[in-house]
Amino acid sequence: MTTRMTKAISAVTVLLSASAAQAGFVDFVIRGTPTITYPGAGQTNFLVPKSGDKAGLGSNDINGRTLGSLQSVAITRIDDRSLFTPGSGPNMGPYLNFWITDGAGNYAVVANEPTNPDMQGLYNNGWDLSAADLANTTAKIYENSDKTWLPAATRDTNGDLINDAWAFSDLFSYEIKPPSIAELLDPGWLGKGTGLPRELGTNIAYGVNWVFGDTQGNYVTGTGPGYRVQDAAVSAVPEPATLGLVGLALLGVCATRRRDRG
Incomplete structure (x- = not known):
């Protein structure tokens, strides 16, 4: 194989891996005194002893992509879930939070509820969820008291949301992106x-x-x-521009092969 062909194939490999790479996640304490330990290679244990304690595994790997472009967000539970009541929070957790924005300075957290019937059928010793899986499930909105920038959802005759009844599909056009530290500390942001x-x-x-x-x-x-x-991981569907670059790289491989054979 020529050096030129090797470089072209390497370029394709890099582009493909970049578009669908499994994300790196960072563990962190959100509130209270949860305990985070590492019992084995690639494993993280979250001990949440009381109400109010909260911890997370977070990733910025698909920031800038829309919620609707979610290809997979996954995690595997390897503890003994039978110790918890079937269908309960600790039996079905963890749950998902996405930071979304409209790009105009408005942010909110979108969350699922694993104990809801529309989610329980998707559980299999953890989660592996796509946008299609989440589309018709209930999306809860938190961390912003101003919801006027969000799309209309199910409303009663007074125009008020019924149980904040958005579906994830209502929010697919919004960008996944967390606020900056300065934005989070803004005293004018109400509802945090x-x-x-x-x-x-x-x-x-x-x-x-x-x-x-x-x-x-x-x-x-x-x-x-x-x-x-x-095995916490997240990926988004490749953007058209990325697919175009992959196509150009593949054309380069084909052209190199033709020259080598000629």
């Missing part, structure tokens, strides 16, 4: 709670988050054993 997905102390936020624990105690693990997880 202490449990918003960002690292306690540093206020560093991530676009995609697996979250362990909550305010009301629906996802606490007690004193043990905790959520033991591995």
Whole structure:
């Protein structure tokens, strides 16, 4: 194989891996005193002993992509889930948080609810969810009291949302992107709670988050054993521009082969 062909094939490999690479996730404390340990290679354990304790695994690898371009967001549970009541929060967790924005300075957190019937059928010792999986499931909106910039959803005769009843598909056009530290600290931003997905102390936020624990105690693990997880990953459908670059690289490979044979 010629050096020229090797370089062309390498370019294709890099482009393909960049468009669908499994993301790197960072663990962090959100609130309270959850305990994060590393029991084995590639494994993280989240012990969430009481209401209010909250931790996360966050990634910025698909920031800038739309929620509707989500190809896969996945995580595997390897602890003994039978220790928790079937269908309960700690049996079905963790849950998802996405930071979304309209690009005009408005941000909110979109969350799923694993214990909802529309989510439970998607669970298989963890999660591997695409935009299509989430499309018709309930999307909960947090961390912003101003929802006028969001699309219309199911409303009653007074024009008020019925149980904040957005579906994920209503939000597919919004960009996945966390606010900056300065934006998070803006006193004019109303509706932020202490449990918003960002690292306690540093206020560093991530676009995609697996979250362990909550305010009301629906996802606490007690004193043990905790959520033991591995293989957290996220990817988005390749953008047309990326696919175009892949096509050009493949054409380069074909042209190189023809020259070598000629």
